Amino acid sequence: MLVLDQEPAQSLGGQAFWSLGGLFLVDTPEQRRMGVHDSLQLAWADWLGSAKFDRPEDHWPRQWARAYVEFAAGEKRAWLAAQGLRLIPVVGWAERGDGRAEGHGNSVPRFHLTWGTGPGVLEPFVRRVREHVDAGRIRLLFRRRVDGLVLEGGAVTGVRGAVLAPSDVERGRPSSREEVGEFAVRAQAVIVTSGGIGGDVDLVRRAWPARLSTPPREVVVGVPAHVDGRMLAIAQDAGASLINPDRMWHYVEGLRNWDPIWPQHGIRILPGPSSLWLDARGRRLPAPFYPGFDTLGTLRHLRGTGYDHSWFVLTQKVIEKEFALSGSEQNPDFTGKDLRLLASRLGSGAPGPVEAFKQHGADFVVADTLTELVDGMNRVGGPGDDGTALIDEQELRALIEARDRQLANPFGKDAQVSAIRAARRYRGDRIMRTAAPHAFLDPANGPLIAVRLNILTRKTLGGLETDLSGRALRPAGSRCPGSTPPAR
Numbered sequence: 001m002l003v004l005d006q007e008p009a010q011s012l013g014g015q016a017f018w019s020l021g022g023l024f025l026v027d028t029p030e031q032r033r034m035g036v037h038d039s040l041q042l043a044w045a046d047w048l049g050s051a052k053f054d055r056p057e058d059h060w061p062r063q064w065a066r067a068y069v070e071f072a073a074g075e076k077r078a079w080l081a082a083q084g085l086r087l088i089p090v091v092g093w094a095e096r097g098d099g100r101a102e103g104h105g106n107s108v109p110r111f112h113l114t115w116g117t118g119p120g121v122l123e124p125f126v127r128r129v130r131e132h133v134d135a136g137r138i139r140l141l142f143r144r145r146v147d148g149l150v151l152e153g154g155a156v157t158g159v160r161g162a163v164l165a166p167s168d169v170e171r172g173r174p175s176s177r178e179e180v181g182e183f184a185v186r187a188q189a190v191i192v193t194s195g196g197i198g199g200d201v202d203l204v205r206r207a208w209p210a211r212l213s214t215p216p217r218e219v220v221v222g223v224p225a226h227v228d229g230r231m232l233a234i235a236q237d238a239g240a241s242l243i244n245p246d247r248m249w250h251y252v253e254g255l256r257n258w259d260p261i262w263p264q265h266g267i268r269i270l271p272g273p274s275s276l277w278l279d280a281r282g283r284r285l286p287a288p289f290y291p292g293f294d295t296l297g298t299l300r301h302l303r304g305t306g307y308d309h310s311w312f313v314l315t316q317k318v319i320e321k322e323f324a325l326s327g328s329e330q331n332p333d334f335t336g337k338d339l340r341l342l343a344s345r346l347g348s349g350a351p352g353p354v355e356a357f358k359q360h361g362a363d364f365v366v367a368d369t370l371t372e373l374v375d376g377m378n379r380v381g382g383p384g385d386d387g388t389a390l391i392d393e394q395e396l397r398a399l400i401e402a403r404d405r406q407l408a409n410p411f412g413k414d415a416q417v418s419a420i421r422a423a424r425r426y427r428g429d430r431i432m433r434t435a436a437p438h439a440f441l442d443p444a445n446g447p448l449i450a451v452r453l454n455i456l457t458r459k460t461l462g463g464l465e466t467d468l469s470g471r472a473l474r475p476a477g478s479r480c481p482g483s484t485p486p487a488r
């Protein structure tokens with residue numbers, strides 16, 4: 001077997017290295033120990049509520065989804081454990097939903113973080129590949145960029161492309177595209193696993209669906225430059241069926257990275273539920289668009305505001321408990337399996353990487369008074385189209401005062417405050433992710449913090465249509481002989 005990659009050897013592993021290593025698993029001992037009752041039936045209902053399969057071309061995606069949910073509720077955990085992968089015992093609760101039982105979201109916490117994050121996920125796979133390399137069963141060829149699939153008699157019989165100049169760039173940094181030769185190889189089967197389109201903002205804009213209004217003018221990029229999407233068009237040119245290119249997943253809590261690795265590098269905040277979420281003009285987002293609830297619903301709402309950015313307004317108490325940053329390099333304790341550093345997460349103060357963003361990040365405003373905070377927000381957010389300030393201090397003060405008033409009782413009418421109280425009934429949230437409800441305008445809980453949020457490209461949900469054996473299909477539904485692209 002020959003493995004070709006356009007990137008150099010030091011980047012082996014692609015995006016997974018940078019990932020947080022959060023795994024979707026169903027009905028695990030970790031969940032049960034945290035008091036979570038999960039099941040295949042519940043997870044499948046949740047999946048259907050989020051995916052909303054409603055097109056003829058959803059035939060295979062639906063079958064892939066079912067197979068994957070069964071895997072996640074079945075052998076996945078045991079198989080990974082046998083490879084040496086270990087999980088962090090506190091299960092996270094991502095995408096809490098759109099407020100409807102039959103709608104989008106996870107009914108229960110299911111986000112299992114890998115001990116060692118992305119590199120911890122990669123480790124067993126890299127180890128196994130290297131064993132095969134040593135035994136002569138796999139050859140790794142780096143700096144080989146595939147530019148075309150070779151077709152003979154209607155069948156894919158190999159690939160061709162350019163040999164790129166050697167590169168010693170650090171992992172994740174863009175490598176050169178200087179060509180120093182050509183190559184062509186024949187194979188009995190060709191497998192395409194080339195990632196999505198999130199590193200090419202123009203491709204993202206072109207695929208942007210009308211249901212999400214217009215594409216943003218400014219985005220931050222959540223994936224390395226090699227996630228260039230080229231292979232999708234190359235496979236399509238060779239006759240493969242590309243489906244659902246308009247389905248994409250962009251986060252709405254992106255930060256401009258003050259210490260970037262790849263171009264326009266953005267970092268996603270994995271937020272707890274307490275920050276107030278405001279649009280660019282300081283208006284509170286409607287229910288249920290709270291932090292961590294419904295990413296695509298929030299994206300749709302924000303695209304309707306006419307501005308690319310939005311705001312979290314929070315306190316020091318909230319940032320300390322609720323801000324986590326996605327990415328292996330942003331979580332040195334989990335990634336480095338460092339227990340001492342991990343223990344400091346539970347102490348006072350925000351985790352080191354979050355504190356570094358607070359101090360250096362272009363999107364952060366920290367202030368002792370609301371007046372100063374609003375000044376900072378208007379400076380960082382810039383003026384509106386008519387040149388006037390976007391955030392009005394009196395309106396924001398009234399909004400926060402009204403929210404704070406809701407805390408005087410254990411009941412109330414603010415749905416976000418109720419959601420925070422509900423979250424704290426889950427032990428995992430109470431320990432690590434959800435601050436006790438407190439008044440934002442009480443200086444004892446300060447300073448006040450505002451964070452300008454950008455849209456961050458990440459996941460490509462459409463791709464090459466394959467059957468459950470991973471065989472690529474032609475647009476009419478017949479398979480492409482010789483090609484096998486499980487490229488989602």
Ligand SMILES: Cc1cc2nc3c(=O)[nH]c(=O)nc-3n(C[C@H](O)[C@H](O)[C@H](O)COP(=O)(O)OP(=O)(O)OC[C@H]3O[C@@H](n4cnc5c(N)ncnc54)[C@H](O)[C@@H]3O)c2cc1C
Nearest residue numbers: 005006014015016018019020021022145146194195226327
């Ligand atoms: C910061 C971050 C955090 C994440 N967190 C999570 C998480 O917690 N949980 C989760 O499930 N997912 C997470 N993800 C997503 C997950 O990491 C990716 O979906 C997954 O790793 C994609 O794997 P892939 O093999 O499809 O693509 P990639 O990892 O992009 O690999 C594709 C490979 O193909 C090569 N290639 C592309 N085109 C060509 C060509 N023409 N010729 C030769 N080689 C080519 C590329 O160089 C690359 O090595 C995260 C991603 C990021 C970036």
